[in-house]
Amino acid sequence: MGLRTPLYDMHLALGAKMVDFNGWDMPLHYGSQVEEHHHVRNECGVFDISHMSIFDIQGAQAQAFLQYLLSNDVALLKSIGNAQHSIMLNEQGGVIDDLMVFRTETGYRLISNAVTRERVHSWLEQHATKFACTVVLRTDLCLFSIQGPMARERLSPILNSTRASIIQNLQHHQAAQDDDWFIACTGYTGEDGIEITLPATQATDFINELVGAGISPIGIGARDTLRLEAGYNLYGFDTNEHISPLTANLEHLICWEPESRDFVGRQALQTQAKQGVSEKLVGLVLEERGVLRAGQPVRIDNQVNGVITSGSFSPTLGKAIALARVPLNTEERGEVEIRRKWFPVRVVKPCFVRNGKILI
Missing domain, CATH: 2.40.30.110 (Aminomethyltransferase beta-barrel domains)
Known part of the structure; x- marks a missing residue:
């Protein structure tokens, strides 16, 4: 038996075929992977991505910590709710993980891949000792990704007015907090969509509402074909700790300015760039x-x-x-x-x- 999200029993009830995915028992599909793929492209569907890793970084030096640890510059996140895609590198310039970074009211939230959880958690804890900040792995939360051109239209009627307004107005690479809900717009399918992080205790009721509103559950099989069509990297295949972002179409996630910001892996990447890939x-x-x-x-x-x-x-x-x-x-x-x-x-x-x- 592998690790399970709080929605494991719900996946079974919805008819999912469960498979091992990097140590997690996850739904491959609910009947037809191809139909689910087309459903997201043409309408919308919901992915349970609660196996992803969520870290909250807080403290007086949270910004300085992430400026040192990540390839992109979190100082560019000027306002609460701003988001950016970034890379966590090792000293050789290899990719430990690519992740999303959000500025929150109390600091920053990182969302990284499931397969790298232990490595990323250890890396964060190791380097946080040099800064006045804390690292908290949020295992009390569930994460849903509602993707497709009709995602906002289908979501709005089942949310309260505040949350409905948020999803209607949210721009790409933005997020907003409403009580214990964290609502973002980043995506991994090449379509419009919304990600909702909420307490695990609310997860089953919420997915029931989603399915009742005509938002079909989608498995990891269609998630992979959708991301591949969109040209997004899959960690462990297209990138890993031995692959430079300069050879993986990730150079746009490196912020070279200011030159004084000495992030982990910078010197190795500069040497690679100078020599030419x-x-x-x-x-x-x-x-x-x-x-x-x-x-x-x-x-x-x-x-x-x-x-x-x-x-x-x-x-x-x-x-x-x-x-x-x-x-x-x-x-x-x-x-x-x-x-x-x-x-x-x-x-x-x-x-x-x-x-x-x-x-x-």
């Missing part, structure tokens, strides 16, 4: 029938010099797609080895679908 992360589209999976070799200019980091079938495109790390000079064509045969692939920008529109 030799790889990049691209999108691949398989025009023929077949399946693209992590670990498959990629051949560019008749040389095996790339690898697929994550891949799957794209329900929106009706084709297999992938993210792949390839030489920096790679242009428009390549080949992928599938079952000892080489198949041609088209090399594209690593963003296939956004807001329901095909971009390639």
Whole structure:
């Protein structure tokens, strides 16, 4: 038996097929992964992402602590409710995790991946000893992600007027607090959506209301194909502690200014940038029938010099797609080895679908 969110029994009652996901018992789908994917693209659905890690950072030096520990500069979060995507790096410039940072009334909230919980928690605790701040892992909360073009429309009628107003007016990379609810807009699907953090004691009643309002439960299978179509990295596949953000399309999450801010991993990244990186992360589209999976070799200019980091079938495109790390000079064509045969692939920008529109 793996770790379980407070909604485990509810998932079973809704007919979910449960699978192991990085040590957690999570719903893969509730009948059809492909139908759930399309449902989010065309309407909306709710993901239980309570396995994610939530940390509250508070204290007089909370800002200085996160300025030292993260690649992005939390000083740019000028107002309560501002949010930014950031990276926690090791000294070698590898990615410990990518995470969301929110400015709150009492400090900052970090939301990081489930698979990295112990590592991130240990890293935070280790470095917090140098600063006047506290680190609290919030295991008393549940986190829901309601994604899709009709998310706000379906959510509003089941919320009180204050919360309905918040979700109608919330902009991307913003959050707002209402009593013990924390409402944000960040997303991981390429569609509009809202994330709601609330006490675990309220979770079952809330998901009942969501389902009653026509917001279908969605499993981690569709979550993966949705994020892949949107070109978002999956930690442990597209990034890890041995991969530089400079070769993973994450350089925009590094704030180099001011030069005096010496965050963990900065010197290593500066050295890499000065020497020049030799790889990049691209999108691949398989025009023929077949399946693209992590670990498959990629051949560019008749040389095996790339690898697929994550891949799957794209329900929106009706084709297999992938993210792949390839030489920096790679242009428009390549080949992928599938079952000892080489198949041609088209090399594209690593963003296939956004807001329901095909971009390639």
